[in-house]
Amino acid sequence: MKIGFIGLGIMGRPMAKNLLKAGYDLVVYDFNKDAVADLVSYGASAAESGKELASQVEAVITMVPNSPHVRAAVLGENGVAEGAKPGLVVIDMSSIDPTESKAIGAELAKMGIDMMDCPVSGGEPKAIDGTISVMCGGKKELFDKYYDMLMSMAGSVVYVGELGSGNVAKLANQMIVAINISAVAEALTFAKKAGTDPELVYQAIRGGLAGSTVMDAKAPMMLDGNYKPGFRIELHIKDLTNALNAAHAISSPAPLTAQMMEVMQFLRTEGCDKEDHASIVKYYEKISGTSIVK
Numbered sequence: 001m002k003i004g005f006i007g008l009g010i011m012g013r014p015m016a017k018n019l020l021k022a023g024y025d026l027v028v029y030d031f032n033k034d035a036v037a038d039l040v041s042y043g044a045s046a047a048e049s050g051k052e053l054a055s056q057v058e059a060v061i062t063m064v065p066n067s068p069h070v071r072a073a074v075l076g077e078n079g080v081a082e083g084a085k086p087g088l089v090v091i092d093m094s095s096i097d098p099t100e101s102k103a104i105g106a107e108l109a110k111m112g113i114d115m116m117d118c119p120v121s122g123g124e125p126k127a128i129d130g131t132i133s134v135m136c137g138g139k140k141e142l143f144d145k146y147y148d149m150l151m152s153m154a155g156s157v158v159y160v161g162e163l164g165s166g167n168v169a170k171l172a173n174q175m176i177v178a179i180n181i182s183a184v185a186e187a188l189t190f191a192k193k194a195g196t197d198p199e200l201v202y203q204a205i206r207g208g209l210a211g212s213t214v215m216d217a218k219a220p221m222m223l224d225g226n227y228k229p230g231f232r233i234e235l236h237i238k239d240l241t242n243a244l245n246a247a248h249a250i251s252s253p254a255p256l257t258a259q260m261m262e263v264m265q266f267l268r269t270e271g272c273d274k275e276d277h278a279s280i281v282k283y284y285e286k287i288s289g290t291s292i293v294k
Helices: 012-021 033-041 050-054 067-075 098-109 123-129 140-151 165-193 198-205 213-224 233-249 255-269 277-288
Strands: 002-006 025-029 059-062 089-092 114-117 132-137 154-161
Touching: 002 012, 002 050, 012 025, 012 033, 012 123, 025 033, 025 050, 050 059, 059 067, 067 089, 067 098, 089 098, 089 140, 098 114, 098 165, 098 233, 114 140, 114 165, 123 132, 132 140, 132 165, 140 154, 154 165, 165 198, 165 213, 165 233, 165 255, 165 277, 198 213, 213 277, 233 255, 233 277, 255 277
Parallel strands: 002 025, 002 059, 059 089, 089 114, 132 154
Antiparallel strands: 114 132
């Protein structure tokens, strides 16, 4: 199976490397020539455009920042659609607005190109070790066909429903993650203000009902003052924008998500938008006048 991969960023690059490790024949494209050269050194072939890439493969994975980037990569000038052979499948693993997934898929369908939306969760560490979670929308037969390929990058690959459903699941995930990180930050800041060591509080509660994957991933970063990006605030703002737009379109109230958007907008004004979303704790440190950093 020959696969194309467009988008070799924080997540895309290690995901593409895991495909190579699994033995897939890979053709890659990105504006970042250093990222392309890195993948070529691992055994991938390079293309000069999405059009050139699509002409060589049976499926194209896109892993780019947002809806406009997917549309440009797939439907734009020198994009995937221009080089597509009959039967090509586009597997978009970006996190975008589900209504846009459906719209792009409808345009591709007119050209005989199938599309799946398969966004991921887990951040850079899980992308590196191949244990990301993948949420898939599209035709069930395509999910079945590409399941093993997707599993070579993942710890979990789950079919959610028709095209667009993958991104609905991802937005639900991002809503929960943002609110969960905020709850951890708020609680540990409270512990510090109350005169109790927040690290000991974390150790005391992590094995109980309050414990979570988010807590174990982000509390140590908060306590260390480590905001090296695994998932940047600016990308979480993008996801919450899509979540709120989608929720408003169907009159589904999302008050906690809206509140988290305002917290992240504050962090953007503080110059934290390139930092990991663990820096949500800085909002609580600012309004409480304290710091939980060890």
